[in-house]
Amino acid sequence: MSKGILRHGAYVPMRRLQRKAIVAANGWFNSALRTQGKGERAMANWDEDSVTMAVAAARDCLGDFARDTIAALHMASTTLPFADRLNAGIVAGALNLAESVAGHDHSATQRAGLSALADALGGSGAAPVLVIAADKRRVKAASPLELSSGDGAAAFLVGEGDIIAELVARANRTVDFVDHYRGDGVAFDYTWEERWIRDEGYSKIVPATVKDLFAKAGVTGADIAHFCMPCTLAKVAGSVAKKTGISETSVRDNLADVCGDTGAAHALAMLAHALEDAKPGEMILVAGFGQGCDTLLFRATDRIGSTKPTRGVSGWLARRREETNYQKFLSFNDNVEIERGMRSELDKATALSSLYRNRNTVTGFVGGKCKVCGTLQFPKTNVCVNPNCNAFHSQEPHPFADMEGRIMSYTADNLTYSADPPACYGMVQFDAGGRIMIDFTDVTPDEIEVGTAMDMVFRIKDYDSQRGFTRYFWKATPASSAAAKGA
């Protein structure tokens, strides 16, 4: 049985920083930026990182897919929050995957996402494998990268059976072409001249790999209906297409105007976007560049379109809020020394033994369901909360992350420390039972009222700067239905 893609999904943070705001702030220093003030870049909230965006993309991809059948999880990013702690393990916990899942982190190159996808497709097992790529690149103020990059993630479930696109061929090469690098312990990328990257890098390494791929697959450029070239440098994709005989009309939108380059996730984001449009039988070529090149060739099956992501690239791009406050971007990314006030000084040490004991509650958002009276509650406790039951030891695990909830009470708080005041939070009551006093995110005070439908999202709870530990939990955000109504 041939292997291929079972499902795809993506995630793009809601905020879109207007490039003209970046240019307005930094054009005085680097006048060359002034020509690049068009469009917008995706900007992660302060409580998002590659792990939280990976969870969001995976949830978008998986929908109601039976998660306990997933055999392996691959997480790819050049901005993993932990240098030594399996980041895929955090994602697996948030997704409530079975503990028998294999977990892998892939990093250190912009093509990490596509390489991980290629490896997953090349694996020997028949069980489904989840591949997620995410990046939130830290960029220097007034750098070209600040304008061209964007934050985001994409996810694929691959395997056998009801595939929507089959893998036709793969070709790759590894070349130590250093267009940019980030040394160990250094905060920012060091980048070489763009003209050299374009002419000696992309324009030579990618076409050579694509030609290998075509030879393996027995196809020509004319057979390619969708060409995903994740590069936001001008004219690169067109030039590669021309050199490989691919029609200019097959070159996919690189999302530069509306999102920016999502780094290790971008090849997968563009592929996911292409799969939203692909027709049965169409050939899709995706390339990934970084110290060499990976290329994958897919053919859409008759099942294309039969399973859709919850939102997909298009849906997330449509969930959009313009951000014109460049200072907020600097602050969210810790690129400016903000006076955060004494309230922010509270020690945020995490007891790792307690986190481990409570990992299903905290990371998995698993509460309890009383097997005597059926009452749902969060968190799970020894004694059922229902005053008419109060049974001892009656609780079975019950996941809350995908339940629908509504605001019962709320506030917008200017006193408590928040990286993005006012801190909005309140009691969210789940339609099926249970409730939680919970932080809200991706929300403004005028969007919340008693009764507003809320979705649960996995986010950063706190960052312990003293010990370099990121603490995660779930937050509530206006539900897709509510957002659509408000738009």
Add this chain to the structure above:
Amino acid sequence: MARGIRDKVAIIGMGCSKFGERWDKEADDLMVEAFEEALNDAGIEKNQIDAAWLATAIEEQHVGKSGTPLAVALRLPQIAVTRVENFCASGTDAFRGAVYAVASGAADIALALGVEKLKDTGYGGLPQRSRGALNSMWWANASAPGNFAQLAAAYRAKHNVAKGDFKRAIAHVSVKSHDNGSRNPKAHLQNKVSMDQVLGAPIVAEPLGLFDCCGVSDGSACAIVTTPDIARGLGKTDIISVKALQLSVSNGVEAQHNSWDGSYFATTRVASKKAYQEAGVTNPREEIDLIEVHDCFSVTELVTMEDLHISPEGGAIRDVMDGFYDADGRIPCQIDGGLKCFGHPIGASGLRMIYEMYLQLQGKAGARQRSEPPRLGLTHNLGGFPHQNVCSISIVGRYGA
């Protein structure tokens, strides 16, 4: 039901320090200030006290743990001292300990003292503190005003009250308390404020503005209790006695079970009912003469009027706007200025409220004295959050009344 505490214990001495930003005082200075007043009032020797209870809530900010800070500050003769922490009900709970000790016969004379020295944080508002290893991982990043502010959203939704009407009602609560506080030399804030000032103040946590929040201050208050017989033996004639002491503690229903709608305090409803029964009160709206409630925020006071079964459910706004709870109303609420003007040195607040009742019942409240001294007064504390809290109620009155 248990027979209760009614008229078993008399208060023979009370003291209350000046509340405020006591930059020049340590917690032990405040304890001594309150205690000396109470000791003089009681007319006993310090060494006649058999046992003591010390209330502090945020002890890491000042005296530290255990009963030793009180024993050392007053040089108590190596008697039993128990430290009590039960959120904002700490002071009343310490009082409960002392009263129960006397009622049981285990002690002849007992002391309850509350103290809090909060103004050494370097910032306004209550001190930030850890909430425990597990809670810190998932509890909302909530402040006290943010937790209590949510009552407004749920109350408005339940009773269909427009935002502006609600805001004006809670503003009236604060204007009234500032009026009262302006007549109290021990209050932290002794200034009157106007409706416009309150309505126009910066928002702390939607919809609570600056004047909807009580102050944070340093202070101490204490009570010396004994049996009515011993009180008479000490020459006391106009005896003030304890009629009821109740505590109700959330068990997680409000926080976790969908039977609570967020618009009221479930514990206050339970504790007040039990307290009325214990005190022999059948119709609180008619029989209670004076109340001091836990107005940490104006909205807390508003909904508490209903939870004490004095205003009908959904009727607090009308009573407040009608002046029912004003100093010259039927049941004055916070006639001393309340937490609003005293601020909230947590361990001291409950005892500060009982202190005001004690003065009013004896006709010793000076410029703010009710013309006809009250017969029964009620105090109320509410600590924690609307969705998980500790409520204490005391009813005190003239002995035999």
